[in-house]
Amino acid sequence: MKTRAQQREETRHLIIEAAVQVFSDRGFHGASTRDIATRAGVNQGLLTYHFKNKDELWRAAADRIFLELRAQMAARRDALQGEAPRHIVREITKTYVRFAAACPELFRFMVEEGKHPGPRMRWLVDTHLKPTYEEFFQYAPIEENLRPHVFYTLAGAASTIFAVAPECKRLMGYNPTTKQAIETHAEYVTNLLLP
Amino acid sequence: MKTRAQQREETRHLIIEAAVQVFSDRGFHGASTRDIATRAGVNQGLLTYHFKNKDELWRAAADRIFLELRAQMAARRDALQGEAPRHIVREITKTYVRFAAACPELFRFMVEEGKHPGPRMRWLVDTHLKPTYEEFFQYAPIEENLRPHVFYTLAGAASTIFAVAPECKRLMGYNPTTKQAIETHAEYVTNLLLP
DNA sequence: CATTTTACTGGTCATTCGACCTATGAAACA
DNA sequence: TGTTTCATAGGTCGAATGACCAGTAAAATG
Numbered sequence: 517m518k519t520r521a522q523q524r525e526e527t528r529h530l531i532i533e534a535a536v537q538v539f540s541d542r543g544f545h546g547a548s549t550r551d552i553a554t555r556a557g558v559n560q561g562l563l564t565y566h567f568k569n570k571d572e573l574w575r576a577a578a579d580r581i582f583l584e585l586r587a588q589m590a591a592r593r594d595a596l597q598g599e600a601p602r603h604i605v606r607e608i609t610k611t612y613v614r615f616a617a618a619c620p621e622l623f624r625f626m627v628e629e630g631k632h633p634g635p636r637m638r639w640l641v642d643t644h645l646k647p648t649y650e651e652f653f654q655y656a657p658i659e660e661n662l663r664p665h666v667f668y669t670l671a672g673a674a675s676t677i678f679a680v681a682p683e684c685k686r687l688m689g690y691n692p693t694t695k696q697a698i699e700t701h702a703e704y705v706t707n708l709l710l711p
Numbered sequence: 712m713k714t715r716a717q718q719r720e721e722t723r724h725l726i727i728e729a730a731v732q733v734f735s736d737r738g739f740h741g742a743s744t745r746d747i748a749t750r751a752g753v754n755q756g757l758l759t760y761h762f763k764n765k766d767e768l769w770r771a772a773a774d775r776i777f778l779e780l781r782a783q784m785a786a787r788r789d790a791l792q793g794e795a796p797r798h799i800v801r802e803i804t805k806t807y808v809r810f811a812a813a814c815p816e817l818f819r820f821m822v823e824e825g826k827h828p829g830p831r832m833r834w835l836v837d838t839h840l841k842p843t844y845e846e847f848f849q850y851a852p853i854e855e856n857l858r859p860h861v862f863y864t865l866a867g868a869a870s871t872i873f874a875v876a877p878e879c880k881r882l883m884g885y886n887p888t889t890k891q892a893i894e895t896h897a898e899y900v901t902n903l904l905l906p
Numbered sequence: 907c908a909t910t911t912t913a914c915t916g917g918t919c920a921t922t923c924g925a926c927c928t929a930t931g932a933a934a935c936a
Numbered sequence: 937t938g939t940t941t942c943a944t945a946g947g948t949c950g951a952a953t954g955a956c957c958a959g960t961a962a963a964a965t966g
Contacts, residue, residue: 630875
């Protein structure tokens with residue numbers, strides 16, 4: 517027998533996972549709450565019950581992705597405390613590449629919302645991107661006016677191949693989501709940006 | 712006074728330009744034909760008249776973007792005929808970065824459709840991506856099994872900062888679409904990938 | 907055991923979607 | 937000049953959308 521609290525969290529989790537998928541697949545406007553409910557195996561009315569509206573559900577989905585990324589990066593940073601800053605940045609970068617591979621939705625959310633101003637973009641920047649950005653450059657000794665170029669070069673270089681994996685498969689017959697391909701990409705990108 | 716043919720092409724052009732904007736803003740499912748018609752300043756019924764349906768309009772918009780990119784890259788390649796391959800690849804790369812800055816819709820289309828299999832993804836790969844890909848590696852001496860990593864690293868590194876320019880402005884107070892920022896990025900990315 | 911709370915269901919609402927249709931008037935043509 | 941062609945306007949269709957609401961049953965509470 518399940519307690520109410522357990523059942524509640526289980527259902528919310530199902531919905532959020534489905535929301536991450538659908539929002540990253542179709543973007544905010546293209547995603548339908550009915551589609552999310554169907555993928556979660558849940559009644560559509562439940563979305564309004566657990567999350568007030570589509571916006572709040574979107575924020576829950578974004579939280580799910582970005583909090584996990586930030587947790588993994590922080591964990592890696594803490595595990596390497598005391599090591600040389602250069603080594604720490606390199607390892608954080610590899611962590612980021614591996615996360616981009618495991619969770620391509622991250623980059624899709626970023627591109628989807630980063631392309632036009634709006635409340636969701638502002639929320640995403642202020643809530644998750646700013647902390648991630650500041651954390652990263654705390655260890656990377658990059659001169660101020662080059663940072664935007666480095667940051668977005670890294671973000672794009674690390675994520676794109678995984679974000680468009682189906683396209684990559686058709687274009688070159690290469691599956692970038694294998695363990696080996698992910699490590700190859702992590703090495704390649706890290707050596708490129710932080711030699 | 713305008714001839715019918717002139718008027719026809721003018722209207723089609725207005726619609727395609729609006730379609731490029733809306734599709735890249737909202738993705739295929741999120742874009743509405745009514746929104747496209749409004750932005751083009753034409754009646755909605757005209758979209759069905761000039762382009763049979765939403766799919767065909769999307770292909771016309773994709774053509775508009777990718778044919779221009781391929782034309783600019785080919786022009787640069789032809790202008791440098793006889794030069795060292797290394798120099799040609801570097802210049803083609805810079806051309807690509809500049810295009811990504813002038814037309815961020817390119818990358819948005821690529822990510823939007825590349826993330827899931829489907830008829831639009833297949834059409835995009837077979838019609839435009841395959842030729843671009845083969846053209847590029849004709850001049851870049853990269854070993855076969857690293858090409859996917861190089862290709863998508865370049866695509867992401869070159870485009871992301873421009874594709875999410877509004878986000879970049881809010882995150883770092885940096886406008887990546889100035890002439891100087893574009894050239895900085897072109898130099899940075901080119902030296903990174905093709906030193 | 908009696909009562910309250912709450913996770914969940916099924917259905918409804920106005921609105922918006924893509925596609926389609928007919929009417930019209932001006933350009934093209936005979 | 938009279939006739940045909942066709943780019944465009946306006947309106948309509950069923951289907952899908954996000955939000956909302958009353959009803960239900962089971963867990964929590966006393």
